[in-house]
Amino acid sequence: MSLDRPSELQAGDARAPRQQPATLRDVAEAAGVHATTASRALNPKAQQLVNAETVRRVRRAAEELGYQPNPIARSLKTSKSSTVGLVIPDLTNPLFPPIVRGIENVLESAGYSALIVNTDNDPQRERALIESLRSRQVEGLIIATALLDHPLLQQLQQQDVKIVLINRRIENLRMPFVVGDDATGIGLAVKHLAALGHTRIAHLAGPQTTSTGVVRSRAFRHAVRDNGLEEDPALIVECAHWSEEDGAGAMRELLDRGTRATAVVAGNDLIALGCYDVFADRDISCPEDVSVVGFNDMPFLDKLRPPLTTVGVPHHELGAEAARMLLDSIDEPERYPRSLLLPVSLILRDSTAAPPA
Amino acid sequence: MSLDRPSELQAGDARAPRQQPATLRDVAEAAGVHATTASRALNPKAQQLVNAETVRRVRRAAEELGYQPNPIARSLKTSKSSTVGLVIPDLTNPLFPPIVRGIENVLESAGYSALIVNTDNDPQRERALIESLRSRQVEGLIIATALLDHPLLQQLQQQDVKIVLINRRIENLRMPFVVGDDATGIGLAVKHLAALGHTRIAHLAGPQTTSTGVVRSRAFRHAVRDNGLEEDPALIVECAHWSEEDGAGAMRELLDRGTRATAVVAGNDLIALGCYDVFADRDISCPEDVSVVGFNDMPFLDKLRPPLTTVGVPHHELGAEAARMLLDSIDEPERYPRSLLLPVSLILRDSTAAPPA
């Protein structure tokens, strides 16, 4: 009988149910050594403390018994849980699943797992969830809900909680972050529209309580100036949330107060989707009457009517880098906090065209 | 100074940094009792074993010290981790985020957390991930990757692992599951098309290795017969995966071999999306030339060109019920396994219309 899948065998093996999984002591006994030695033999970092032949014996015994170290016991002793917390607004926002997968990918290969919580943008809830995460002994936090003014995060930082921010940052806090290069993304979008011949471009800005919101709208204003376009403050309207609904509201406001514009760069794809809704209601056709560009390139944008031009952000990489960073800072707590700005790219589809004559 | 947020206070409190969080023994000492008593005083189930006054003292001490029980130590002793594993194919599939949120909602209120893993439909990976989940001492598993023939699940069942299946089931295994009512969903779709006047309806079936796939295609055949429509085997083509790509492939196959059909009911929304791709390539217009109905009502289907008619499944509820079920079976291991069939509804949009004259 083969021994390479012991944990499966024991299931079908009638004579030795061995309900309890093998413990380190069982292995030690089987190998004829003390648990201490077994522990060291199994631990790569301590392996050189024990005789090579002994190591072999122990490893073989471990394999035969299908030994799996109990991570809970280990955690208790070492006070490392091999777990990190991931705090996002809402998993249901298509922006996040790819990020989560990126994070889990690198966590997985390091033997870590993520505990995911959704705050629904409720600070109360966020506080409670983070509290519960901490009580579960997470070793660090990846946070996607950062606000420009975020007392909770400041507090956590003071308490030496390891944190990396993702997708959003906090400007005056020295806290590592991984974000897309929003400014050049917006720059690309405006330039593209300008090249098409647009001169009055509107911006449906995201909430100015988030770095993403302010960076993008600042970049928009700069791009407008750099491209010599019309700088009318009325062309900028802010959304309170990164949502389709708020996007629609902003678009309606723009239309209702009669601000002329032949193109709009939306704070993100959801906001752009809101524009689509308004267009449908009011018989405006895109891109003939007005061009739209989104931000993020969330899935299925190419199936829209019309397929949405947007700026693509490497979500998977964003997540992966954030996880790598957190892991690093867990390994070397003293390391100076790095931050990353990942490159973005304009993805041309059919929602942008030359302005109406 | 208020005492209701001790863990925050201690951060800013210069004189007593108390780096280490308070332990049960600290609380006991502060209350002038033994740790045993403190433990019982804090545990609702054991509280009646200790004097009411003592309970008060202990609780006060706990509060003052900002005591948070260490779940790891607790887990070690009780071998309960308050954690369950969630096994899905790919979080990036829009079907899953709402399910996950439903699950986490009920888990959260029970003090449980979920560890999410993505198998990418790779059995090897699935096995390894479940192994790792188990080594993390999860108390149960919610599995969305069930195949009709799934030896691993059978094994787990024999090893008394608590499992509830979600979205898919295994017919001959007595394992609790929560699924949408696929059969009546398909029935609704076919009936709707029949009422519109279609007589040759195609079915782009999902993989017949999954219960969802076979149930839906079986229901399709029955519905066709019940509505007195044409029963041409050529009208049914199977997709190897629940993907846009495979959906497109199936649609192309149907077209290429010249099978006439004025409507197609897709195994799910992704497959329907694949049809859209082919339509775009071949200048077929939907719904004028051919009607399409999907399944699941994943997000943003209403923004498609044309908005997709589909059958809506209560994803959030699906997740919530599955979690409830798992929790129940953890609490009362002997309870007879229940299963749930949640009601679905046809969601009419613009991808279905009367057949061309």
Place this chain on the structure above:
DNA sequence: TTAGTTAGTGCAATCGATTGCGATGGCCAG
């Protein structure tokens, strides 16, 4: 020969909470 290394291993404490069992003292019935 003797002191001093060094490699290899074991002892026992420890992480923080839980729990079976036993001890204590008060109180009541007989």
Place this chain on the structure above:
DNA sequence: CTGGCCATCGCAATCGATTGCACTAACTAA
């Protein structure tokens, strides 16, 4: 006055792995 019951509470073992320290040989250097 004595035995017994009950309400309270503490002792100590336990969960499974890790690790500082000590111990034993065997070996080296002087």
